[in-house]
Amino acid sequence: MNKKRIYPSWFLIIPIALYAIFFLLPSALGVGYSFTDWNARSLGEVNFIGFENYKEIFTSDKDYLTGIGHTLMFTVVSNIIKLIPALLLAILLNEGMKAKGLYRTLLYLPSILPFVIIGLIFKSIFNYKTGLLNVTLEALHLGFLKQKWLSDLDVVWKSIFGVDAWRGIGYVMTIFIAGLSAIPKSYYEAAQIDGANFWQRLRHVTLPMLSGSIMINLVFGITYGLKVFDIVYVLTNGGPGHATEVLSTYSYQLYSTGQYGMSTALNTILLVITAIIGVFVVRQMSKQEVQQ
Amino acid sequence: MTKKRIQSVLKHALMIALCLAVVLPFFMVLINSFKTKSEAARMSLSLPTEWMFSNYVEVIEKGKLLQGFSNSMLYALVSTLVGVVSSAMASFVMSRRRNKVNNFLYYFVLCGLFFPVNYVTLVRVLSTIGLNNTKIGILIVFTSAMIPFCVFTIRNFISSVPVEMDEAAVIDGAGPMSLFFKIIVPMLKPTLMTCFILQFMGVWSDFLTPLYLSSKSSMFPMTMAVYQFFGKNTNYWNYIFADIVLTCLPVIIVYLLGQRYIVGGLTSGAVKE
Numbered sequence: 001m002n003k004k005r006i007y008p009s010w011f012l013i014i015p016i017a018l019y020a021i022f023f024l025l026p027s028a029l030g031v032g033y034s035f036t037d038w039n040a041r042s043l044g045e046v047n048f049i050g051f052e053n054y055k056e057i058f059t060s061d062k063d064y065l066t067g068i069g070h071t072l073m074f075t076v077v078s079n080i081i082k083l084i085p086a087l088l089l090a091i092l093l094n095e096g097m098k099a100k101g102l103y104r105t106l107l108y109l110p111s112i113l114p115f116v117i118i119g120l121i122f123k124s125i126f127n128y129k130t131g132l133l134n135v136t137l138e139a140l141h142l143g144f145l146k147q148k149w150l151s152d153l154d155v156v157w158k159s160i161f162g163v164d165a166w167r168g169i170g171y172v173m174t175i176f177i178a179g180l181s182a183i184p185k186s187y188y189e190a191a192q193i194d195g196a197n198f199w200q201r202l203r204h205v206t207l208p209m210l211s212g213s214i215m216i217n218l219v220f221g222i223t224y225g226l227k228v229f230d231i232v233y234v235l236t237n238g239g240p241g242h243a244t245e246v247l248s249t250y251s252y253q254l255y256s257t258g259q260y261g262m263s264t265a266l267n268t269i270l271l272v273i274t275a276i277i278g279v280f281v282v283r284q285m286s287k288q289e290v291q292q
Numbered sequence: 293m294t295k296k297r298i299q300s301v302l303k304h305a306l307m308i309a310l311c312l313a314v315v316l317p318f319f320m321v322l323i324n325s326f327k328t329k330s331e332a333a334r335m336s337l338s339l340p341t342e343w344m345f346s347n348y349v350e351v352i353e354k355g356k357l358l359q360g361f362s363n364s365m366l367y368a369l370v371s372t373l374v375g376v377v378s379s380a381m382a383s384f385v386m387s388r389r390r391n392k393v394n395n396f397l398y399y400f401v402l403c404g405l406f407f408p409v410n411y412v413t414l415v416r417v418l419s420t421i422g423l424n425n426t427k428i429g430i431l432i433v434f435t436s437a438m439i440p441f442c443v444f445t446i447r448n449f450i451s452s453v454p455v456e457m458d459e460a461a462v463i464d465g466a467g468p469m470s471l472f473f474k475i476i477v478p479m480l481k482p483t484l485m486t487c488f489i490l491q492f493m494g495v496w497s498d499f500l501t502p503l504y505l506s507s508k509s510s511m512f513p514m515t516m517a518v519y520q521f522f523g524k525n526t527n528y529w530n531y532i533f534a535d536i537v538l539t540c541l542p543v544i545i546v547y548l549l550g551q552r553y554i555v556g557g558l559t560s561g562a563v564k565e
Contacts, residue, residue, distance in 0.1 A: 116516075
């Protein structure tokens with residue numbers, strides 16, 4: 001067979017061109033522009049200013065560094081609080097319960113909804129006087145747990161993580177269920193015969209066999225965490241003050257105030273962080289590909 | 293009761309509690325969307341004293357929801373169709389002709405799974421070719437953004453379609469187009485459906501892309517329309533809740549119809565080793 005004729009290269013043109021022009025090119029341009037004073041007033045006249053933007057980010061008192069720190073913190077915490085409960089729930093559901101399908105459908109549901117919507121719903125739920133959360137706490141005689149969920153500095157991050165987990169656990173869980181259902185039952189029977197308890201089965205059978213799903217969840221979870229924007233933007237818009245500002249919210253702010261060069265510099269930092277993680281993951285995947 | 297029985301009761305209790313935590317907020321939104329302004333402001337779970345179906349009529353008019361709905365539909369349908377089909381064609385060639393160039397292109401595209409989009413320079417690129425602030429520009433951006441995920445998912449799946457199928461078709465005189473659309477596409481149906489549904493829901497929910505790329509409200513998808521409506525009517529929770537219900541409905545319907553493809557797709561595409 002003539003491979004060139006039946007698998008023609010022009011099949012590749014549209015997606016590769018779109019991806020290169022509207023995805024990669026902006027990233028590459030962004031790296032270049034991050035060394036310039038490009039802004040809303042510069043009208044075509046853009047000057048090279050070396051590392052000035054980066055100096056501003058790393059040394060000014062405008063809290064950009066805190067924003068980067070928040071992004072990293074969000075990535076770590078949001079992954080931990082979703083992955084572990086999701087894994088346990090997936091194991092529970094996979095052991096064969098009645099109504100398993102219904103539970104899974106409902107738990108996955110929040111993750112398909114727009115963040116804007118979820119943000120608005122929780123804005124109402126977190127309302128101090130009439131919101132569902134505080135009202136429920138009072139009804140359960142737990143009034144002392146009432147909080148100003150979105151305006152108290154000590155609580156606001158917990159609220160964001162709560163909403164994030166509420167939205168994301170079902171999604172992570174579904175990927176784990178898919179992985180779990182591919183593990184042969186005989187492995188567990190063998191472990192049972194050897195007298196392994198729940199934790200031993202988890203450690204020696206489930207986790208090693210799940211490495212693919214864990215990897216996928218980590219990759220999606222880490223890239224999601226680093227890029228986080230909507231949920232913070234709608235719930236707190238970075239506030240109170242700058243307490244919940246993350247990299248992408250700063251980047252958007254800088255863009256909307258016309259400081260394009262600074263905005264691209266922040267984006268470039270994000271790009272470098274994700275590129276390091278991305279290269280590592282793609283390496284792992286291509287290794288697996290070779291082994292197949 | 294035996295120990296097993298107790299365990300099973302506890303498990304169900306846990307699951308029901310979690311499902312309630314998911315459902316209650318939706319119930320709160322739905323029930324309050326039928327109340328008067330002052331009653332909805334209390335956000336309680338009780339039934340409305342007076343059912344205000346007119347909230348929906350009001351919000352559709354005031355919130356420009358019909359326009360938002362048709363924009364969202366346009367963005368989600370067109371970009372997903374073009375994105376999934378063109379990614380499938382590319383994945384097909386990448387999977388069947390594994391030479392150096394194609395392997396490089398595959399990993400080149402995969403980088404897009406991780407990299408963040410730089411919207412500031414994307415706006416620059418779009419305005420250079422005169423597509424900034426246009427619906428076509430938004431469509432192109434949505435299409436481009438889904439290519440990495442689609443190629444990743446579909447290429448994995450194509451490997452499991454036997455090459456003998458291609459050979460038989462070619463011997464019968466099929467060209468590349470008819471081979472792909474008549475033989476390969478039907479075999480790929482489950483994974484194409486997965487990509488289609490996940491990406492449709494993704495575009496429908498997206499907020500960041502239109503936030504950066506559209507400044508005219510006539511281009512806003514539903515997510516932006518709702519957010520703008522909230523900004524203007526912060527105290528009218530009855531309208532906001534009705535708006536939320538209408539924005540969620542289409543995705544929930546697509547989700548319930550396409551559910552089996554989502555779970556199936558996550559098994560075959562993402563977790564395949």
